Amino acid sequence: MSISQPAFNESPVTQPELIINDFSITVATVNGSGSQTSNLTILRALFKMGIPVSGKNLFPSNIQGLPTWYTIRVSKDGYLARREEQEIMVAMNPATFIQDLANVSPGGVFIYPDDITFKIERTDIHTYTMPVKRLVKESEAPSNLRDYIANMVYVGVLSNLLNVDLDKIYSALDFHFKAKTKPIELNFGVVKAAYDWAATNLVKADRFQVAPMNETNDCIMADGNTAAALGAIYGGVQFAAWYPITPATSLAESLNEYLPKLRRDPETEKNTFVVLQAEDELAAIGMAIGAGWSGLRSMTSTSGPGLSLMTEYAGLAYFSEVPVVVWDVQRVGPSTGLPTRTAQGDITFTYFMGHGDTQMIMLLPCSVNECFEFGWKAFDIAERLQTPIFVLSDLDLGMNQWMSNPFTYPDQPMDRGKILWEEDLNKLEKRWGRYQDVDGDGIPYRTVPGNKHPLAPYFTRGTGHDENARYSEDSETWRKLLDRLALKFQTARNYVPKPVVEKMEGARVAIISYGSTEPAIVEARQKLIQQGLKTDFLRLRAVPFTQEVDDFVKDYDRIYVIEMNRDGQMHKLLCMAYPEQTTRLISIAYTDGLPMTARNIGEMILAKEEN
Amino acid sequence: MDVQTANGPRSQVNLIGLSRADYRGNPTTLCQGCGHNSISNQIISAAYEVNLEPESVVKFSGIGCSSKSPTYFLNRSFGFNGLHGRMPSLATGALFGDHTLKGLAVSGDGDTASIGMGQFKHAIRRNLRLVYIVENNGVYGLTKGQFSATAEMGLRLKNQGTNPYMPIDIALEALVGNATFVARSFAGDPKQVKELIKAALSHGGISVLDIISPCVTFNNQDSAMHSYTWGKEHEVALHELSFVPPAEEIMIEYGEGEAKEVTMHDGSTVILKKLGKDYDPTNRSEALRVLEEANAQQVLLTGLIYINTEQPSLREIYNITETPLNRLSQERIRPSRESMEMVNGLMF
Numbered sequence: 023m024s025i026s027q028p029a030f031n032e033s034p035v036t037q038p039e040l041i042i043n044d045f046s047i048t049v050a051t052v053n054g055s056g057s058q059t060s061n062l063t064i065l066r067a068l069f070k071m072g073i074p075v076s077g078k079n080l081f082p083s084n085i086q087g088l089p090t091w092y093t094i095r096v097s098k099d100g101y102l103a104r105r106e107e108q109e110i111m112v113a114m115n116p117a118t119f120i121q122d123l124a125n126v127s128p129g130g131v132f133i134y135p136d137d138i139t140f141k142i143e144r145t146d147i148h149t150y151t152m153p154v155k156r157l158v159k160e161s162e163a164p165s166n167l168r169d170y171i172a173n174m175v176y177v178g179v180l181s182n183l184l185n186v187d188l189d190k191i192y193s194a195l196d197f198h199f200k201a202k203t204k205p206i207e208l209n210f211g212v213v214k215a216a217y218d219w220a221a222t223n224l225v226k227a228d229r230f231q232v233a234p235m236n237e238t239n240d241c242i243m244a245d246g247n248t249a250a251a252l253g254a255i256y257g258g259v260q261f262a263a264w265y266p267i268t269p270a271t272s273l274a275e276s277l278n279e280y281l282p283k284l285r286r287d288p289e290t291e292k293n294t295f296v297v298l299q300a301e302d303e304l305a306a307i308g309m310a311i312g313a314g315w316s317g318l319r320s321m322t323s324t325s326g327p328g329l330s331l332m333t334e335y336a337g338l339a340y341f342s343e344v345p346v347v348v349w350d351v352q353r354v355g356p357s358t359g360l361p362t363r364t365a366q367g368d369i370t371f372t373y374f375m376g377h378g379d380t381q382m383i384m385l386l387p388c389s390v391n392e393c394f395e396f397g398w399k400a401f402d403i404a405e406r407l408q409t410p411i412f413v414l415s416d417l418d419l420g421m422n423q424w425m426s427n428p429f430t431y432p433d434q435p436m437d438r439g440k441i442l443w444e445e446d447l448n449k450l451e452k453r454w455g456r457y458q459d460v461d462g463d464g465i466p467y468r469t470v471p472g473n474k475h476p477l478a479p480y481f482t483r484g485t486g487h488d489e490n491a492r493y494s495e496d497s498e499t500w501r502k503l504l505d506r507l508a509l510k511f512q513t514a515r516n517y518v519p520k521p522v523v524e525k526m527e528g529a530r531v532a533i534i535s536y537g538s539t540e541p542a543i544v545e546a547r548q549k550l551i552q553q554g555l556k557t558d559f560l561r562l563r564a565v566p567f568t569q570e571v572d573d574f575v576k577d578y579d580r581i582y583v584i585e586m587n588r589d590g591q592m593h594k595l596l597c598m599a600y601p602e603q604t605t606r607l608i609s610i611a612y613t614d615g616l617p618m619t620a621r622n623i624g625e626m627i628l629a630k631e632e633n
Numbered sequence: 634m635d636v637q638t639a640n641g642p643r644s645q646v647n648l649i650g651l652s653r654a655d656y657r658g659n660p661t662t663l664c665q666g667c668g669h670n671s672i673s674n675q676i677i678s679a680a681y682e683v684n685l686e687p688e689s690v691v692k693f694s695g696i697g698c699s700s701k702s703p704t705y706f707l708n709r710s711f712g713f714n715g716l717h718g719r720m721p722s723l724a725t726g727a728l729f730g731d732h733t734l735k736g737l738a739v740s741g742d743g744d745t746a747s748i749g750m751g752q753f754k755h756a757i758r759r760n761l762r763l764v765y766i767v768e769n770n771g772v773y774g775l776t777k778g779q780f781s782a783t784a785e786m787g788l789r790l791k792n793q794g795t796n797p798y799m800p801i802d803i804a805l806e807a808l809v810g811n812a813t814f815v816a817r818s819f820a821g822d823p824k825q826v827k828e829l830i831k832a833a834l835s836h837g838g839i840s841v842l843d844i845i846s847p848c849v850t851f852n853n854q855d856s857a858m859h860s861y862t863w864g865k866e867h868e869v870a871l872h873e874l875s876f877v878p879p880a881e882e883i884m885i886e887y888g889e890g891e892a893k894e895v896t897m898h899d900g901s902t903v904i905l906k907k908l909g910k911d912y913d914p915t916n917r918s919e920a921l922r923v924l925e926e927a928n929a930q931q932v933l934l935t936g937l938i939y940i941n942t943e944q945p946s947l948r949e950i951y952n953i954t955e956t957p958l959n960r961l962s963q964e965r966i967r968p969s970r971e972s973m974e975m976v977n978g979l980m981f
Contacts, residue, residue, distance in 0.1 A: 197981050242977055242980035248980075255968065256967055256968060257967070258967050260729075263726065280976070285968065290955070292952055293953050295953075296953060296958075300722065301751055301752070301755040305721075305725075305755065307722075308721075308752070309726035311726065312729075312730075313726035314726070315723075316728070316731065316959055317959030334719075335716060342713075423981075429976060429980075435963060436966075436967065471691045471734055472731030473688075474688045474689075479710055481703070481714065482714065483713075
């Protein structure tokens with residue numbers, strides 16, 4: 023993590039009054055030390071106090087022993103994006119101590135265990151030490167748990183310094199340990215001891231504090247992967263095959279957690295679902311395509327490297343027209359890349375996934391709520407269009423806890439698409455053929471195995487085939503088939519989620535973005551107003567682009583396309599779709615593995631504006 | 634189905650009223666004399682004889698000459714010709730659509746033992762209800778004659794030189810991977826092929842049939858282990874095999890100690906008439922031993938090498954509904970509106 027000079031005119035830190043509910047806390051620890059429990063406890067307690075809050079885990083690809091940071095943003099204004107400024111730093115890791123000390127904002131707070139003996143030269147910050155070892159010893163915790171509960175000491179000290187409600191800390195622990203008294207009492211005991219120690223021994227000299235608000239009453243906290251899994255369950259997922267990969271693993275694990283609760287027949291105790299851990303990602307998508315072909319609502323979940331492996335099957339599914347949903351929780355690549363860092367780097371790869379001519383449909387959720395919504399909607403779109411649907415989330419959205427609205431029940435009945443069963447085939451006047459474009463929308467009708475009508479079976483293949491699914495190498499047949507698939511992609515424009523557009527009176531400049539950059543862009547737009555720049559904003563929610571996007575791109579002098587990759591991947595797709603607008607579409611692509619910040623976005627836009 | 638025509642004689646039908654024609658496929662496009670065609674014919678005969686409902690079968694294949702063959706039989710069955718070496722995953726997912734269906738897969742030695750080894754072994758491990766036939770000819774036909782992983786060491790092929798590697802034994806791989814039905818046969822022994830397919834169709838889990846199927850175009854030198862001549866000269870059958878469908882009474886009588894019966898998942902019976910020595914196909918270590926022995930002695934050991942009817946199939950492991958999953962209504966796969974509040978309550 024690095025810090026640079028602020029570009030925006032923020033209130034100078036030398037003012038004497040308290041700063042309430044508007045700062046960031048960073049905790050530096052070693053991964054595998056149980057700090058995640060402590061950090062989530064603070065995050066959840068603040069949330070329960072009614073304060074808008076967001077938490078981000080900046081962690082290494084490792085099980086134990088490497089530096090990890092957790093940042094919590096407390097924002098009375100409801101901004102949930104990451105910030106560069108770190109007003110409060112808890113430095114638990116000697117290995118990063120000097121770096122962490124340097125990163126504290128002037129006027130900020132630096133808290134560390136008293137066994138780290140280092141002469142702190144900075145005089146522009148407030149420092150506090152904590153007797154971590156002594157308090158842990160006094161807790162009488164079993165020796166194997168001491169390292170874990172050591173991190174509860176900073177929870178207690180922070181709670182005292184910032185005025186965090188201890189009852190809320192207790193509720194957070196109660197949730198985390200699923201109401202199991204023993205671990206709750208052990209951890210809370212340490213928190214309380216540290217809190218009391220701080221009350222007696224620390225003299226508060228800094229100005230940071232939290233105070234209860236009413237801004238989170240109707241909200242929940244959840245991560246995008248859990249939301250995606252729940253959305254899929256409400257979308258009737260019947261088959262999911264997967265292979266472990268960070269940061270997508272918890273999506274499949276959430277299916278395993280919630281499916282038995284929600285989709286087991288209470289009378290017969292039989293399951294209406296199958297979740298299968300495959301031997302690799304290629305097998306996972308192969309299974310999912312098999313299941314989709316046989317009429318199940320079928321999915322897989324993965325990240326970049328897994329997506330690469332899935333390519334050959336994705337091409338087959340596109341060409342043989344099999345519905346399947348693929349969640350790609352993006353991370354930094356290529357190759358292993360930075361597996362625990364976030365990015366939006368799979369856009370062009372996914373769009374063109376396969377050989378020959380392919381065009382893949384992508385859904386782009388920006389929030390936990392959209393992960394849920396697209397979780398069920400993706401099946402409707404896949405079955406309607408009989409093609410793979412890729413839902414591109416990312417690590418920041420998928421693995422971090424986000425404050426969000428409660429999940430809302432699907433507002434539409436399921437769309438099972440053009441599927442024919444025995445009685446449907448009996449009613450047909452004309453003989454059914456698997457790849458006939460009866461309705462002129464490029465979408466044929468399909469049957470699935472188990473249909474016992476003698477005319478139902480057909481042979482599916484990746485080789486050339488005619489309208490009746492028969493093998494064909496005829497040139498004209500091939501060309502017509504590809505044209506129909508292109509027409510189907512046009513039809514998709516009517517079924518994918520429309521973009522969200524937000525306007526300001528008189529704006530001549532616009533922003534296009536997608537996915538998890540949304541909170542930073544919302545904040546950046548407000549800050550840009552202060553800088554005298556009004557912006558309209560279109561947030562893409564799908565590819566192909568819909569009519570709303572066609573209209574939007576014609577309207578502005580300059581449109582900044584903001585995304586977390588190096589090459590401006592969505593910018594490229596937009597330029598392809600709107601070649602006449604290429605001079606107005608300006609790419610702002612930035613990737614460093616960390617979630618974007620409003621300051622960064624604002625600076626990048628202003629720099630381009632000055633050019 | 635044309636059970637009786639106005640003038641003609643009563644055409645022959647099986648117990649479910651289907652004629653052999655109901656089990657046929659399109660004309661083959663493989664080479665004349667290809668062992669695969671013989672196997673396709675035995676699939677048709679076996680399906681007819683066990684009164685198989687074509688609509689209750691789903692065909693799968695990968696890529697290669699062998700994998701083209703599912704269009705040459707059972708035209709009234711669904712089928713999916715997938716990717717090279719990746720057919721098992723496709724079948725694994727597809728067979729969950731309707732658990733009452735049986736999978737019938739055809740693969741080749743390249744499709745299974747080279748590019749598809751991983752998926753092959755994992756399909757075995759999961760014991761899905763699939764008849765997995767490997768049409769094994771030791772050579773890549775569709776790309777015109779490269780060595781496959783089952784080609785014997787020292788085999789010489791035009792334009793390829795001499796194979797320097799040890800071969801993979803598909804039956805042995807299946808057995809080591811805990812397959813619940815392992816058989817080997819020879820396309821030149823159609824009766825045995827047919828009886829093994831019939832038995833495999835009655836098996837509740839995966840059945841691997843490694844069928845030596847000579848490639849008349851690229852690998853049929855008399856000395857080659859995947860040729861007709863070599864196979865005929867070196868075949869040693871473990872037993873004579875008869876299959877009795879569940880609905881039929883056992884007509885053939887064997888004397889005490891001369892035959893072994895295996896009761897299949899669906900109540901049918903496989904009768905193994907001993908040839909020379911008494912072989913017990915339910916003994917896995919014995920099965921491993923005879924395969925190793927046959928390899929050492931350079932003989933083509935054929936028959937039902939191993940069977941285990943106790944292992945639960947993939948469907949049983951997943952405890953899914955009696956109604957096929959692909960026929961469940963929206964009400965059964967979308968949780969109730971009321972449950973939404975409970976779910977939100979589970980979040981913090």
